[in-house]
Amino acid sequence: MTEFLDPSPSHTDMVQLLNPEGERVTHPDFEFSPDRPEDEAVRGFYRDMVLTRRLDVEATALQRHGELGLWAQLLGQEAAQIGAARALAPQDFVFPTYREHGVAWCREVDPMQLLGLFRGTDQGGWDPAEHNFGLYTIVIGAQTLHATGYAMGVQMDGLVGTGDPTRDTAVVAHFGDGASSQGDVNEAMVFAATYNAPVVFFCQNNQWAISEPVEQMVKVPLYKRAQGFGFPGIRVDGNDVLATYEVMKAALKRAREGGGPTMVEAYTYRMGAHTTTDDPTRYRLSDEVQAWKLKDPIARVEAYLRRGGGASTSFFTKVEAEADEFGERLRAGIQALPEPDPVKLFDNVYTELPEELREQRDGYAAYLASFEHEGASR
Amino acid sequence: MTKMTMAKALNAGLRRSMEDDDKVVLMGEDIGRLGGVFRITDGLQKDFGEARVIDTPLAESGIVGTAVGLALRGYRPVVEIQFDGFVYPAYDQIVSQVAKFHYRSGGRVAMPMVIRIPFGGGIGAVEHHSESPEAQFAHTPGLKVMACSNPVDAYWMIQQAIAHPDPVIFLEPKRLYHSTKADVDVDATPEALFESRVVRSGSDVTVLAYGPTVKTALTAAEAAAGEGKSLEVIDLRTLSPLDMAPVLESVRRTGRAVVVHEAHVNLGLGAELAARITETCFHSLEAPVLRVGGFDTPYPPARAEEHYLPDLDRVLDAVDRSLAW
Numbered sequence: 001m002t003e004f005l006d007p008s009p010s011h012t013d014m015v016q017l018l019n020p021e022g023e024r025v026t027h028p029d030f031e032f033s034p035d036r037p038e039d040e041a042v043r044g045f046y047r048d049m050v051l052t053r054r055l056d057v058e059a060t061a062l063q064r065h066g067e068l069g070l071w072a073q074l075l076g077q078e079a080a081q082i083g084a085a086r087a088l089a090p091q092d093f094v095f096p097t098y099r100e101h102g103v104a105w106c107r108e109v110d111p112m113q114l115l116g117l118f119r120g121t122d123q124g125g126w127d128p129a130e131h132n133f134g135l136y137t138i139v140i141g142a143q144t145l146h147a148t149g150y151a152m153g154v155q156m157d158g159l160v161g162t163g164d165p166t167r168d169t170a171v172v173a174h175f176g177d178g179a180s181s182q183g184d185v186n187e188a189m190v191f192a193a194t195y196n197a198p199v200v201f202f203c204q205n206n207q208w209a210i211s212e213p214v215e216q217m218v219k220v221p222l223y224k225r226a227q228g229f230g231f232p233g234i235r236v237d238g239n240d241v242l243a244t245y246e247v248m249k250a251a252l253k254r255a256r257e258g259g260g261p262t263m264v265e266a267y268t269y270r271m272g273a274h275t276t277t278d279d280p281t282r283y284r285l286s287d288e289v290q291a292w293k294l295k296d297p298i299a300r301v302e303a304y305l306r307r308g309g310g311a312s313t314s315f316f317t318k319v320e321a322e323a324d325e326f327g328e329r330l331r332a333g334i335q336a337l338p339e340p341d342p343v344k345l346f347d348n349v350y351t352e353l354p355e356e357l358r359e360q361r362d363g364y365a366a367y368l369a370s371f372e373h374e375g376a377s378r
Numbered sequence: 379m380t381k382m383t384m385a386k387a388l389n390a391g392l393r394r395s396m397e398d399d400d401k402v403v404l405m406g407e408d409i410g411r412l413g414g415v416f417r418i419t420d421g422l423q424k425d426f427g428e429a430r431v432i433d434t435p436l437a438e439s440g441i442v443g444t445a446v447g448l449a450l451r452g453y454r455p456v457v458e459i460q461f462d463g464f465v466y467p468a469y470d471q472i473v474s475q476v477a478k479f480h481y482r483s484g485g486r487v488a489m490p491m492v493i494r495i496p497f498g499g500g501i502g503a504v505e506h507h508s509e510s511p512e513a514q515f516a517h518t519p520g521l522k523v524m525a526c527s528n529p530v531d532a533y534w535m536i537q538q539a540i541a542h543p544d545p546v547i548f549l550e551p552k553r554l555y556h557s558t559k560a561d562v563d564v565d566a567t568p569e570a571l572f573e574s575r576v577v578r579s580g581s582d583v584t585v586l587a588y589g590p591t592v593k594t595a596l597t598a599a600e601a602a603a604g605e606g607k608s609l610e611v612i613d614l615r616t617l618s619p620l621d622m623a624p625v626l627e628s629v630r631r632t633g634r635a636v637v638v639h640e641a642h643v644n645l646g647l648g649a650e651l652a653a654r655i656t657e658t659c660f661h662s663l664e665a666p667v668l669r670v671g672g673f674d675t676p677y678p679p680a681r682a683e684e685h686y687l688p689d690l691d692r693v694l695d696a697v698d699r700s701l702a703w
Contacts, residue, residue: 095447123482128450135482139474145440146475149447149455156403156429156453183467187440194435348485349519351543354572354619 016237020295022303030246039310045241046301049078052102054323058330063276068118072099076271079297083244094172095147098136107133121337141182147173148188151197161258168256171199178209189229198255201263206270211283226263238266239297382562385555387529391536405432406458438468462497463506476545477520491545496552498590502680510641515547516618523618525549525589529560534568551590574621580610583634588614591638598693633664634700643671665703668696
């Protein structure tokens with residue numbers, strides 16, 4: 001895979017296997033070869049992307065209705081996330097940002113738990129070890145170091161390069177174009193290179209760090225930075241789920257086999273706002289958004305499946321119905337999320353409650369109870 | 379019984395932890411082949427290998443951040459920060475990640491990690507090499523903070539901190555690393571980790587100290603005894619959580635307390651101790667709790683540090699002011 005480092009002139013700058021028109025294109029290094037029959041795999045990707053988008057749409061609406069404090073939208077980045085996540089082996093471990101809703105979906109994290117985080121009922125209700133999917137990380141880029149350290153641990157456990165594909169383990173560090181400026185991301189790459197850690201740096205370049213365009217701080221294509229750290233970097237069309245899947249499969253395989261880190265830049269676009277508090281009309285032109293709409297990651301898969309007969313009309317109807325049902329479940333579930341118990345705020349600061357914190361907790365419980373007593377006596 | 383300096387005691391403690399638990403890994407700058415700039419990890423890489431005594435790139439956030447990942451994978455990383463003033467690049471990882479992981483995960487994910495920091499001044503070093511950042515960590519829920527003051531505690535406390543399930547900021551008074559030796563009985567039963575201890579009994583004034591200032595306080599108590607004043611000295615050992623019981627018991631007897639630390643007085647540990655003592659035993663106090671510490675200036679150039687650091691005379695001066703109240 002040294003060709004990553006030195007693409008021959010015949011190679012396009014960006015790996016693509018399905019173009020925006022929904023036509024399959026060839027690439028000298030990558031070929032779509034899923035672990036299932038092709039059409040079945042593509043239908044699976046389509047369903048994942050539609051349901052992920054529905055989650056995003058519903059969550060955005062729930063925020064507008066005051067049910068969530070915030071939502072980080074992924075609209076437009078479905079292919080990057082589903083492609084990257086479906087390339088994982090079960091034992092691989094993922095370190096997400098706060099926008100990896102599609103990856104969470106593939107790792108079978110209950111979407112209600114994502115909503116709980118953004119509603120403010122908890123700070124991430126899933127067990128990372130159960131899903132091999134870390135907690136969402138808000139501080140930009142911090143998780144890339146965790147991923148690298150975890151990958152160093154995998155290596156110490158002797159689970160790299162054993163030749164057993166069910167045991168060899170890779171780690172994915174998710175981050176974005178904005179995070180690429182962070183010291184932590186750069187330090188993570190230095191550490192990963194130093195120890196040849198089995199980590200894949202998966203950068204979703206969605207072109208915008210809130211209001212700052214990627215060109216403002218990125219002066220060479222992001223994937224080319226990898227070379228400076230001493231490992232391969234490659235750019236893939238992040239709106240092409242087939243290409244993202246294949247490129248990630250290759251990078252993960254390389255990590256598991258002991259080849260070390262790879263950086264994958266998924267070139268995509270944030271169709272929505274950074275989060276629901278953001279107003280992108282203040283800093284970007286609608287022409288730009290329109291241009292990217294023509295590259296929509298879901299539309300091209302639908303066009304491909306319809307044109308090639310990979311899916312029947314009833315398949316699309318069925319997925320749509322499933323999405324509607326999913327949306328209803330999310331809307332119904334949101335108000336059923338339990339409100340945090342104030343007395344439990346003190347739990348889990350430490351593995352055991354220290355005496356002084358116990359006193360604070362008991363004091364606050366007594367304080368709250370005093371109001372109940374007043375109310376009762378009135 | 380083996381006579382050991384604090385440096386040797388820490389080295390022996392680390393070695394024993396690594397023998398006891400093969401998940402213990404050491405990480406830091408120059409800790410392998412060199413044995414650390416203070417030689418605390420001397421010989422450990424030779425005996426335990428490069429996979430367990432890891433020479434890291436020169437990036438503190440990177441060290442602590444990757445240690446988080448190792449802890450998530452089931453390891454017990456022990457991180458060496460080379461000097462106190464270099465911990466700040468890792469501050470975000472420590473405060474936002476290390477300290478909060480167990481809480482954010484609803485108790486599902488533990489973060490057993492020890493971050494060793496040689497701290498304090500008195501060695502004539504250039505700037506950024508003599509700081510006392512303990513209050514910044516003690517202020518952070520989720521971290522435990524402790525300071526050792528002698529070789530015996532150093533030997534046991536480092537092992538207990540490593541075995542502890544919560545993240546621990548472990549402060550080592552660098553000027554005492556090689557100063558005095560003490561008998562360390564490696565077969566003894568150690569004191570509990572999160573307990574403060576009366577290290578000299580007295581009846582007139584309670585002097586609270588930790589790390590490097592315990593020695594200062596004991597010297598002051600010896601001098602005061604010559605003048606007929608009886609100082610009780612308490613080595614706090616644990617800074618977060620504080621172990622207030624022995625402190626309060628002592629202050630109720632003496633009615634007076636002086637806190638001594640090298641850190642800036644403003645919002646330092648002394649402020650918290652003064653508040654808690656006042657809240658809890660107001661009526662036993664004969665004088666306000668007084669604080670002796672570093673001035674509220676950046677750490678000064680080394681040739682002026684003797685003015686900045688609390689010494690025997692400044693402790694005695696505070697004792698006199700307390701007694702004269």
